[in-house]
Structure formats: C-alpha cells, structure tokens
Amino acid sequence: MSLLEPKPSMGVLKLYDSEKNNRFRLHRYPPAEDLRFFIKHFWIVSWDLTDQEPFWQHVVPNPCVNLVIEHGKSGIFGPAKQKFSYQLQGIGCVFGVKFKPGGFYPFLQRSVAELSKQPLNISDVFAVDACALEQAILTETEEEKMVELASAFIRHKLPKQDATILQIDRVIDRIIHNHEITKVDQLCDALAINKRKLQRLFEQYVGVSPKWVIKLYRLQNAAAMIERDHRPDLLQLSLALGYYDQSHFNKDFKMIIGKTPLEYARPTVPGQSTPAPQPQTER
Numbered sequence: 001m002s003l004l005e006p007k008p009s010m011g012v013l014k015l016y017d018s019e020k021n022n023r024f025r026l027h028r029y030p031p032a033e034d035l036r037f038f039i040k041h042f043w044i045v046s047w048d049l050t051d052q053e054p055f056w057q058h059v060v061p062n063p064c065v066n067l068v069i070e071h072g073k074s075g076i077f078g079p080a081k082q083k084f085s086y087q088l089q090g091i092g093c094v095f096g097v098k099f100k101p102g103g104f105y106p107f108l109q110r111s112v113a114e115l116s117k118q119p120l121n122i123s124d125v126f127a128v129d130a131c132a133l134e135q136a137i138l139t140e141t142e143e144e145k146m147v148e149l150a151s152a153f154i155r156h157k158l159p160k161q162d163a164t165i166l167q168i169d170r171v172i173d174r175i176i177h178n179h180e181i182t183k184v185d186q187l188c189d190a191l192a193i194n195k196r197k198l199q200r201l202f203e204q205y206v207g208v209s210p211k212w213v214i215k216l217y218r219l220q221n222a223a224a225m226i227e228r229d230h231r232p233d234l235l236q237l238s239l240a241l242g243y244y245d246q247s248h249f250n251k252d253f254k255m256i257i258g259k260t261p262l263e264y265a266r267p268t269v270p271g272q273s274t275p276a277p278q279p280q281t282e283r
Contacts, residue, residue: 024057024088029147035154037161038103040064042147046093054089060220060256063172063206063213065104065112067097067122069137069150074122074130076104078115078207083258095137095146097154101213102168102205106159112207128153168205171198175214179221182242184210218242219256222249226265234261 024047031039049055061080068075105112107125122130133153140146174181174190181187187210188195202210218241226232238249253261 024055027143029143032151034158035151037165038099038106038158039154040098040100040103042150043096043098044093044143044146045096047088048091049089050091054087056085056087058083058085058258060216060223062098063101063208063216065099065115065207067099067150069095069122069134071134071138074134075119076115076122076125077119078112081116081208081212083256093138095150097150100165100169101172102162102165102201105205106162106165107157111204113203115207126153126157164201164205168201171210172213175210175217179218179241181214182218184214187214215252216256219253222253222261223257223264226261232261232265237261 024045027044029042029044030036031041047055060083063079065079066077068077102112108120122128122133137146137149140149171187171191171193174187178190181190184195184198187193188198198210202208202213206213222237222241225237234249235246238246241249243249243252250260253259253264257264
C-alpha cells in the first residue's frame, strides 16, 4: 500500500511548520477499492515529545465524519463548525478513518447532523468493542496493518452504495475548484439543483449546510495562501476569495481560524500555544 503524496494540509493549520519541527507525523492512506465509495482516507498521527513542551495543534474541520481510535477516547465524530485544538504531549498515536462528505450516512441511516450534538460510540454502528479495537490497532507497529484491521471491521458492515453520495461529491468538487462560487444560489444555478433540496441533502448526509461548506473551503484556501506568503496582500486575497470588503473577510477568518489574517501571517513562536481543546476529529 502506498502512502498518499505529501501532503495537502486539508485544514491542518501550519502543517509544514509542525512536521519540519518534528512535533508530529501525519500519514494518510487510501482505502481499498471496495471501501473507496465511502471513505476518503485513513489517517495516522504519531508523536514523541519526550523532554519537550506540550504542543497545541489547530485544525479547521472538513465536512466529513471521522471515526477516531485513541486510548480511552475513541468515537465517531461529525463535522465540527469551528477550529478545534488538540494537545500533543509525551508519546502518542491516534488512528482515524475519514469518510467522504455524505459517505457515513449509509452506515448511520439517520441525519448526520445529529452527530454535532454528541459523538457516537463505535460499537453503536460497528460490531466491535472499542477497548479491544484500541488495543488491536494502537499496539500494531506497522501502519499498513493498522489500516487493514480498520478496513476489516468496516467491511463487515459495508452498506449498499448510495447514488446521492456521488451527487454530493459533485457539489463539493464544484465548491473546491470554483472559487467564484461564494453563495448557495450560485452553486444551485451552476449544477441545476433546487436550493431547498440541496440544503436538505446536506443536512441529512453531510451534517452541515452548503453555505457553511462554501465558507469553510474559502477560509482554508486563505489560510494556505497566507502560510505560503507571510506578507500577503490581504485586500487582494479577500477580493480573490469573493469578499466584497476586507473587514468581512477578517471577521470570517477570525471566526473560523481564531486569529485575524494579519495575526495568522506572523511566524509561530516556538513553544507558543493557544489552548482551546474541543472534541477531536481529523488532524
């Protein structure tokens, strides 16, 4: 099994800086062919901060459900609506399964939006014991075998393919690749989809609104651009992302990222942290 090419950040803020400074390793693995319809990838975060200060890693979420395997904290988590932070300390490893937007609905068979209220126990959906699963996967030394173990228990509950997921894929792809789309009405016109129907589909299958997804990807793009250029022209950047004025852009950016664009552009001070722990999902 080949590792995915390194490495789009997918919302992991300042991923390059963190890996360059050996704070953690993030590996992503593609699913087997029979799981690819539902799963985007498997991910593994590992770290060894022995004799080092704890480190807070910040993440802007994707519109995806994540199944997370971590000692004593395993669960199935719906898409979050704000940046969340996770403290890395000592030695550790977390394993995750990132489902495609809409890809977890066929397993759940009820509105994915319900996961925003409370995560699910893994045993509520899959015929496994969470403690035994943690022991089996997190004690495995080969990452490919960790992926194989997770694939096996998911495969036992594999549902029928749902064509609605393909429709959601097309919508998400259009949002990601067409930066001129800044409103749901534009998206509906481009894809000839009724607005209310689209909103219902996202509520049921994705768990968040299409409006939120549009905003999320715009701000992920903004963060990535700022990371590449620590002296960005913020006015031009806001206009390029479809904002009518920079103040609106600044407000949205801070709401999701937790800092203004100007603050985010400043180099990270080693050892600096901003504790804000929230429920975990993909790193």
